[in-house]
Amino acid sequence: MSKVTGPLIEVLGALRSAVADLDVVGLAPDDMAELTDVLASIRRVAEAGFAPVAGEISRQSRRELGKDSYSRKRGFTSPAALISAATGSSTADAARMMKVGEATAPRRNLVGEELPAKHPHVAQAVKAGVLSVTAAEGIVSLLDRVAIRAGDAACEEMEAILAARAPGLTSDELRRMLLDAEARLDPDGKEPREHERRDRRMLAFRTERDGSVSLTGRFDPETAAPIVTAIDGIVTRIMRRNEHQDDPAKKDGRTRMQMQADILADLARHALGCRAVPTRPITTMVVRMDYDTFRAALDENAEAAGAAGTARIDGIEQPITARAVRRMAVDAQIIPCVLGGNSEVLDLGREERLFTKKQKLALAERDGGCAFCGAPPGHTIVHHIDWWSRGGRTDLDNGILLCVACHHRIHDDGWEIRIDGVGRNAVPWFIPPPWLDHTRTPRRGGPTRYRLVA
Template sequence: MGNDLLDRIAEALDALTAAGGGRAPEGLTPGELVAVNNAFGALKRQVDAAFAPVAAEIARQSRVELGKDSLARKQGFRSPVALIQATTGSSVGEAVKLVQVGEATAPRMSLTGESLPAKHPHVGEGVSTGALAVTAASAIVSLLDRVAPRVDPERLDAAEGDLVSMAPGLRADELARLLARAEALLDPDGVEPRHEQARAERHFEIIERDGRFRFTGEVDVESGAPIKTVIDAMVGQALRANHDADDATRDQRSIRQMRADALVAVCRHALGCEQVPTGPTTTVVVQMTLDQLRTEVGAVTIDGIDQPVPASAVRRLACDLQVIPAVLGGDSAVLDWGRDKRGFTRAQKLAIALRDQGCACCGAPAAWTEVHHIRWWKRHRGRTDLANGVLLCVACHHRLHDDGWEIEVDGTGIDAHVWFIPPPWIDRDRTPRPGARDRLTLAA
């Protein structure tokens, strides 16, 4: 373990003390509590960064081929992961990630004794500086190793640098979305076989036990898109109605309960539905180029779903659903209105949803959101067009409005970028922050 890592741990401890870490949590102000939380996060990343190479060396000295001379075997453990797990109190998954990151970021040596750089130097730099958590580093390493046989080394190296710079600060679901899109971008030819494998492995089980039904299973994105679209729409409607309700009328259900009830409601409707079963039943928005629409080649994204699908899946979806490809414009879709009407048209809402890909602030599914005027329609005479519309969930809409955030749209059409400008009391410099789409999309 290098002295620089130990120095960073010491600095992180000093920062924690300065933030108020030596006092009881209940005695901290909200600002101090946030500072202590940030300091603990930095300290954990630095400790993990220092331990990852140790975990990798434990794994190296516990190789299977060493037999009884294995370090883990000598300590009474069947594997290095079991040794690390027992001594640190971590889960098996956490121990595996420590070993994986340690091995991926350690210097290497060729068969001739020549020193070689680490397999993933950008990840190593991010982890060692404390900017990148081991969990995120493990996810990035897994993706890069998976696509490496089919991607040019220079492009892979550039993607590694981009992912390392984008990952800090992302939630686990946001990182998963970023990596799914990155994999489709780096390995477009792999989208089709991955999709077909997922489709072949789809399953659904219904088990009745103790007066309850237990549903388990999984389906491919193509099969799951209409399910998620309908349920998200029903949950979004309940959340919007819930926001302005008083304590007596507020819906007390959790999100999970709302989803369960939505599934029940759909099935109850189906029992008495006399409509033609092959007729359009819901709307699924697919983002694709005109060339992809014509050739059915390449990876496309479905609004509200992280995992890209092959373009060929769109034709199958179109058999039973209202599929709207994101090839918007032309005489049939008015995408830009003036002030003569306040409400956004359906075409405008679809275009803004394609631009923002869910809540522009937090990334919540588009079905949970509404289009809001950036410059208010009535008070500031804001136009009802794409440049003045933004997709926000109820929570983000009210938080941004109440706290005094400003929103700017840079560019035109669905390729424009949304920026959120914090109020001075949050950021004295008021540095613009990118919207959810830009935080979660790797540049081509």
């Protein structure tokens, strides 16, 4: 037992004993939450310890060492294969671990002086056990990709923000935040990337051995938007009809994926028998942008239209350029949602007795979809924070977007909701009932969990 491994082996023995004695059957909600947090922290701490080891294995196994490579001496073709065998993970996970280890390890200059890690903020968060290796690798990959165009100062500032904001995010939320960060760090690269994504668009058909046909597709955001909007709108209508159907025999029993397949076939059949493109869709595309982007989109000058800001399409995560907005704006089935300088939604009515479509569009700019679980705006309804039956008003200050499932959960389980601030950057907070969390610690909702400061 070496001085390096001795203390860890003692900790490992204690951990094994504690895990063997765990009895999780029937745990109270508070105890379950605490146990989940503790075990997740242990995993992150273990990853933090293994990341520099993986980085050193990679360094001692670099290709130029040939037969003296550490991994080859151990009988493996690559360091990723060695780590994969040791951890039981995939080689992709092993490569991710090596990348984080190399990016967060201390460095030395030519005269032997120790230098900070290449990504010090990520290194600190990983070492503290608050940032997972998966999240760290996503941040590191982004920063390395844009470093030359964005510059060291901007990348370091963004690294500090991302390392602080990433802990606690789901993989989907982290991806959205990284997309936003890349658009901010590399605005000049938005349009070339848009062209690259468009050039890679494709749709392929393949007949499988059992006779079924597989469709494989890839679409740029502009091409995907009408496809996603049309299919998602019909699926949402079916699921809402199911929600209000009391007779189980009359409910649509298809899964969401089965519905999507059938809807695509229905749209194709309609096109085969239709001489004109339909002009009355059941749903519309919503493109959200700030006022500067809106003005750039109206500018006929190509350079100006590609230079200012980004916009987002409901249901599509990847931001688009003002030039793409201008191309899409010729379609009358698109609703532009324009924001003023104070992040308030412009030109959307607020005077209706019931929540209107315009009010929902305004709330979607703040909530991004279901403020509780993140479902797309098309899957949501507007919930009265102060219930209508208890005298609550039907206005934007008293509205929040929730999907049907979360709407029921909020009502049935006794959650409370509060909104801090106004406009797009207001923060929804969900306060759990005492039986679920005796501390009633508020949980941040909406896209402010992952949205970078405007």
